[in-house]
Amino acid sequence: MSEATDRPRSDAVPRHARVDVIGGAIVIFIAGLIWYGAIELNVGQLTRLESGAMPKALSILLFAAGCGVMAKGLMQRDDEAERLQLALGPASIVVIAMLIFGLFIRGGDFGIVSTPQLGLTVVGPLTVFIAGCATPNVRPGELLVTAFGLTAALLLIFADLLGVGVPVFPKFLQNAIPSSLGPDTATRLAYGIYGVLAAVLYAAVFGLGGDRRG
Known part of the structure; x- marks a missing residue:
C-alpha cells in the first residue's frame, strides 16, 4: 500500500507539495522552453507550414495540458490530494521524453543549457x-x-x-x-x-x- 494511502485523511497536503500541481508546473515549464527555442521561427500558413509550426503547436498543447493538471491539483479536496514522492514513475519518464524532444530536435540556447541539433x-x-x-x-x-x-x-x-x-x-x-x-x-x-x-x-x-x- 502506498504512503499516500497509509497517511491519515486529516493530514492535509499543502498545495505546493501536491503531485498534480508540481507535475503541471513541470509540463508548463517544458512548454515554455520549447516555445522559447522556437520563438524566432515562422509558423507559415495552413497550406504551407514552416519550421515553427510543429514546436509551437506542441508547446501550446503542453501548456494547456499543464494548466489543466495544475488546476486539478489546486482544486482537489485535502482528502483526495496526494503528496509528491520523489520516485521515477511513468509520468516522470514521459516528461523526460518530452524534454529531450524539445531540447534536441532543433537544439539551441535555452538560457540554462545549450543543446545541439539532433534532428x-x-x-x-x-x-x-x-x-x-x-x-x-x-x-x-x-x-x-x-x-x-x-x-x-x-x-x-x-x-x-x-x-x-x-x-x-x-x-x-x-x-x-x-x-x-x-x-x-x-x-x-x-x-x-x-x-x-x-x-x-x-x-x-x-x-x-x-x-x-x-
Whole structure:
C-alpha cells in the first residue's frame, strides 16, 4: 500500500507539495522552453507550414495540458490530494521524453543549457523508446519497432508530404549532405531505411506470421 494511502485523511497536503500541481508546473515549464527555442521561427500558413509550426503547436498543447493538471491539483479536496514522492514513475519518464524532444530536435540556447541539433532521425526514435518505457511490462523489441516505424511515418508525412521545416538530421550530418543528393532525397532515404528497419525488427520480434515471441 502506498504512503499516500497509509497517511491519515486529516493530514492535509499543502498545495505546493501536491503531485498534480508540481507535475503541471513541470509540463508548463517544458512548454515554455520549447516555445522559447522556437520563438524566432515562422509558423507559415495552413497550406504551407514552416519550421515553427510543429514546436509551437506542441508547446501550446503542453501548456494547456499543464494548466489543466495544475488546476486539478489546486482544486482537489485535502482528502483526495496526494503528496509528491520523489520516485521515477511513468509520468516522470514521459516528461523526460518530452524534454529531450524539445531540447534536441532543433537544439539551441535555452538560457540554462545549450543543446545541439539532433534532428528527427535521432530524437524521434529516442523519444518514442523512452516514453514507451513508462508502460508496464516493457518489451524492448516491440518498442524499437514502434520507434523506427513511427519516426518513418513522421518523416514521410511532415518532412516530405507537408514540407514542414522540421530538422531531419543532426547539424553536422545535415551540413555534410552532398549537393548532388539534396536534402529531399536524403530525407526519403532516411524514412525508407527506417521503414525497412521497422519491418525487419517486426519480423524478428513477432515472426513472419505475426506471432509474439515474448
